[in-house]
Amino acid sequence: MAGTATTRRSRITPEREAELYEAVLDLLREVGYDSLTMDAVAARTRSSKATLYRQWGGKAELVARAIRHHKPVDVFNVDTGSLRGDLQAMATRQDDCEMEQNSSLMRALGTAVHAHPDLLAALREWLIEPELEELGQVVQRAVDRGEVRADNAAIGYVLHMIIGAFVARTMIDDEPPTQAFLSSYIDAVVLPALVA
Amino acid sequence: MAGTATTRRSRITPEREAELYEAVLDLLREVGYDSLTMDAVAARTRSSKATLYRQWGGKAELVARAIRHHKPVDVFNVDTGSLRGDLQAMATRQDDCEMEQNSSLMRALGTAVHAHPDLLAALREWLIEPELEELGQVVQRAVDRGEVRADNAAIGYVLHMIIGAFVARTMIDDEPPTQAFLSSYIDAVVLPALVA
Numbered sequence: 527m528a529g530t531a532t533t534r535r536s537r538i539t540p541e542r543e544a545e546l547y548e549a550v551l552d553l554l555r556e557v558g559y560d561s562l563t564m565d566a567v568a569a570r571t572r573s574s575k576a577t578l579y580r581q582w583g584g585k586a587e588l589v590a591r592a593i594r595h596h597k598p599v600d601v602f603n604v605d606t607g608s609l610r611g612d613l614q615a616m617a618t619r620q621d622d623c624e625m626e627q628n629s630s631l632m633r634a635l636g637t638a639v640h641a642h643p644d645l646l647a648a649l650r651e652w653l654i655e656p657e658l659e660e661l662g663q664v665v666q667r668a669v670d671r672g673e674v675r676a677d678n679a680a681i682g683y684v685l686h687m688i689i690g691a692f693v694a695r696t697m698i699d700d701e702p703p704t705q706a707f708l709s710s711y712i713d714a715v716v717l718p719a720l721v722a
Numbered sequence: 723m724a725g726t727a728t729t730r731r732s733r734i735t736p737e738r739e740a741e742l743y744e745a746v747l748d749l750l751r752e753v754g755y756d757s758l759t760m761d762a763v764a765a766r767t768r769s770s771k772a773t774l775y776r777q778w779g780g781k782a783e784l785v786a787r788a789i790r791h792h793k794p795v796d797v798f799n800v801d802t803g804s805l806r807g808d809l810q811a812m813a814t815r816q817d818d819c820e821m822e823q824n825s826s827l828m829r830a831l832g833t834a835v836h837a838h839p840d841l842l843a844a845l846r847e848w849l850i851e852p853e854l855e856e857l858g859q860v861v862q863r864a865v866d867r868g869e870v871r872a873d874n875a876a877i878g879y880v881l882h883m884i885i886g887a888f889v890a891r892t893m894i895d896d897e898p899p900t901q902a903f904l905s906s907y908i909d910a911v912v913l914p915a916l917v918a
Contacts, residue, residue, distance in 0.1 A: 698854075
């Protein structure tokens with residue numbers, strides 16, 4: 527799916543697209559979703575607004591795809607041979623700095639989605655669905671290996687467990703999520719629930 | 723701890739205090755934390771700003787205690803005799819409408835805490851710490867009964883699991899958290915992790 531963004535319209539090079547996404551994320555951190563305008567993106571990236579709208583349709587999709595580009599869930603195709611190995615690999619593919627940046631973006635967008643249903647739809651398309659699909663593959667392999675029962679009720683909640691820990695970490699412990707935290711949470715919560 | 727708010731200063735009756743907290747929550751839902759001013763609270767409740775500051779110190783504590791008042795965690799002293807019974811009782815003490823209201827307040831505040839460390843401190847004092855203490859008692863009783871091993875690593879993550887599911891529900895499933903969801907999540911995730 528990573529190729530979709532560049533094949534959809536051929537007018538923007540991958541390098542240019544990456545630059546543009548970085549600028550969108552910078553602006554998002556600086557001013558938040560509500561105050562982010564296509565004018566500001568156009569000015570910051572020296573693009574025309576017409577190009578932005580032609581390529582991305584609107585702000586919601588541009589933001590969702592900028593985050594997706596920054597956090598390419600589909601590059602994960604590590605198959606370690608065990609459920610624990612796969613989940614731990616997922617937990618450590620972002621370093622602590624990237625994790626904190628993503629966690630702060632997610633919190634900011636978590637508020638914005640309520641006022642902007644198109645943002646929620648775009649985030650679901652570009653981030654949530656691919657994450658669910660990826661986790662679904664990891665769990666399916668575990669079911670096939672006999673590690674997880676096919677009817678285990680926690681299977682439907684794997685992403686809830688992981689995203690939830692991410693989001694709750696700062697509020698409960700006043701500390702950002704880190705690799706060490708996520709790794710410990712997977713061993714303490716996610717694995718026991720899945721292999722119960 | 724519920725008595726603290728009224729005993730700290732004796733000038734406000736419990737009825738008046740409840741009215742005031744309701745007004746604060748209404749304003750919070752209408753304008754969000756950033757735009758909520760003590761002036762607006764004073765006007766809406768026909769109080770003097772001096773009284774508000776004397777009684778609550780500032781906006782952060784006023785908001786945290788308004789939420790706490792609305793969601794009195796300390797009234798929970800049901801001891802059902804089993805871990806599942808206690809957790810399920812917690813899951814169902816708010817009806818679906820209250821749960822959605824709380825979930826939307828939490829999301830709004832989850833963003834605001836980053837710009838306002840005093841809000842995070844007040845939420846920790848008035849909401850997170852009491853929740854942790856209450857869950858700690860529920861889990862301790864389960865340990866005493868032999869239902870949960872004292873060294874189970876998930877014990878430290880019970881609130882992460884629950885708050886996380888609450889917050890992740892809307893984003894992942896595009897549905898508000900409900901009693902049925904929380905009840906199912908407790909059986910599928912929280913209990914298996916704790917009794918593993």
